[in-house]
Amino acid sequence: MKRLLIIGAGTAGTMIANRLRRALDVEEWNITIVDPVETHYYQPGFLFIPFGMYSKNDVVKPTRDFIPVGADFVKAAADLIEPDQNRVKLADGRTLGYDVLVIGTGAYIHPEETPGLREQEWGRSIHEFYTLEGAIALARHLRTWQGGRLVVNVVENPIKCPVAPLEFIMLADWFFHEKGLRDRVELVYATPLSGAFTKPIASKHLGYILEQKNIEVVPDFVVEHVDPDAKKLVHYDESEVEYDLLVTIPLHKGDELVARSGLGDELNYVPVDRHTLLSKTRDNIFVFGDAAALPTSKAGSVIHYAVDGFVENFLRYVDGLDLLPSFDGHANCFIESGFGKGLLLDFNYEVEPLPGRYPLPGVGPFALLQESEMNHWGKVMFRWMYWNILLKGKELPLPARMSMMGKWAR
Amino acid sequence: MATKVIAGKEVQINDEGFMTDPAEWNKEIAAAIAVEEGISALTDAHWKVIDFCRTTTAGLGGKSPTLRQITAGTGVSTKELFSLFPKGPAKKVAKIAGLGKPEGCV
Incomplete structure (x- = not known):
């Protein structure tokens, strides 16, 4: 039995556990996810709390509700990653070995x-x-x-x-x-x-x-x-x-665990290949989300698109094939601009945010780089999509890689 | 894309005068941009920072390093950076080193 160990049950760790549990044979792969906290936070919702638009109940749910059947949840803090031994020491004294490690420990x-x-x-x-x-x-x-x-x-x-x-x-x-x-x-x-x-x-x-x-x-x-x-x-x-x-x-900064384990840069983020999310120093450690030192935004949508390409890549990886440079830094984000309106950005490593329509070229319904009420509703709807679709690893009918279709060059 | 002759060499620049192709950069260009930015002579202390930015940019996908990356990587304190490159060292170093301006996502 091979062991996939995921540190961090946040947006990245949870999404990966769900996607890979479905993709990997349960008789071949054990999936374990470690986190000291049993509450999952919808962090984008924190923005609305100061203005009384959301309350605490809108942004928290039990972590275990999103751990897939067939994956183990270990409630413990990881104390040290020992990459030479392929194992992780937990704060409670236990040790967990791994064949592949996913770090999703976030930023604070x-x-x-x-x-x-x-x-x-x-x-x-x-x-x-x-x-x-x-x-x-x-x-x-x-x-x-x-x-x-x-x-x-x-x-x-x-x-x-x-x-x-x-x-x-x-x-x-x-x-x-x-x-x-x-x-x-x-x-x-x-x-x-x-x-x-x-x-x-x-x-x-x-x-x-x-x-x-x-x-x-x-x-x-x-x-x-x-x-x-x-x-x-x-x-x-x-x-x-x-x-x-x-x-x-x-x-x-990234998690102190990263610094203690000697895997981080000066801000405790883990240097990774920006197209495959594989650690630059270890060939069996992947890093997702805010924990990674990537030249793109630290945001859930980056994780979503990165994970989309990762599943296929991971199946190649376990079969010994080369990883494809599948992640292009794609992100999109709704920006609340007040008075019931919002903006939408869509960009990647190479292409800055451009005006246009998304996701259907010329149609939308969302307008890029332009205020609209529809963009605000997109943001409001997004919380439901996060809890019910994204976190559970269900697929959205949106391409993972950024498209120039529907964008205007200036 | 506009071009400009700096220190006798024609280079590509953007609207704000930042070079767009780091490969076109050389030390004479750096000295000339520094003068335009109000730094009459580049000392060893300046070069330590500029060289660091030039070498780290590859690992940053061509982006210029942040202040914290510069201070951690060179041992030069933020306060010293402000006296070496007054009024915005991150931006000024990037410009002199022929790299892009430090940017947000939008």
Whole structure:
């Protein structure tokens, strides 16, 4: 019996367990999935919690509901991967051997890496929405907040769902309008990049949107520390941005397990081949999702398209055939822009987001790089699709590789 | 795609003056772009950072490294990077090293 061991029962690990359990012979392959947590989080939903659009119940379900029949779930933390011995030590002392290992351990926020962030004002005038607890605390804060200067700051890239900070601030614009407070709220987006939109074509199509919503952008802002008492962000060049309420997107890092096991880069992400997701140093370790050092977004849709091509590739792999360079970095994401509208992006490693229609060329129903109500409904529907289709490894009738059909070159 | 003559060599550039083909880059071009960016002379400290960016870009699919990758890889602190390449070192180094601008997904 061969052993496929998956560390992490998040989006990547769960999807792979479901897809491979169906594809692999149960008499030949044992599939085991290890995770210390028995709750599965729908992370894209965290964005809606601060504005009271979703509650906790909308974004959590028991992990075991999504573990396929014929796969074993081990509730334990992995303490160390020993690639030379092909085994994983668990925190409870047990050891699990493997023939093939899949790492899907994700990425986590580290506010403590920025001085001043996680100190006396944490949870008071400084909030985040990348954890469920953080999003709920922010919802509580916004319910009674009377206005002022709200600054959204990305500490450093890469972050999970790179558009979420923009969505947050656009939803905040709508939220304060609805509350009749918008004239008492200043909205500021401070980013280490050269602007809110950095890709040329997206900038051209969407550049107006923040100005129209009266959202100030502070580009090239690299925060060195936060002064929580004076309520200001201080740049390495000593320029400052003041706030009354700071919503931070802290530095992200991969799991410490990756670092302990000597498999990670400086941010604990595992270097992999970007087309096959195979580790660059080990030929029996694959890495999916946020845990991988890939030049594309850290997002569930990337996992979805990466896993689509992986199943066939894995069957080639077990038969000793060469892996195909099947993953092209394809991702698409709905971006909430407030007032019941949304945007949609579709891109890969080589092709930046372009305008057009998706998934049916010329028809849609979704509009790329353009605000529409249909895009908002796409995002709302997506939660159902996530729980009922994607996570369970059922296939969507969408091609895994990006298509230029339906896109306009400019 | 526009072209521009930098240090006597014609190279392809984008709208913001970033070179689009890293293979066209050479050290004279780097020095010339640095002058345009307000850095009159490139010292060994500058070159340490530029060389690091040139060598790591291959593993990043042609992308320029982030500030954290630069500080971890060179041992140069972020504060020093800001004094070497004032007002946005990640962007400035990328430009001088003939690499693409650090970008988000949109």
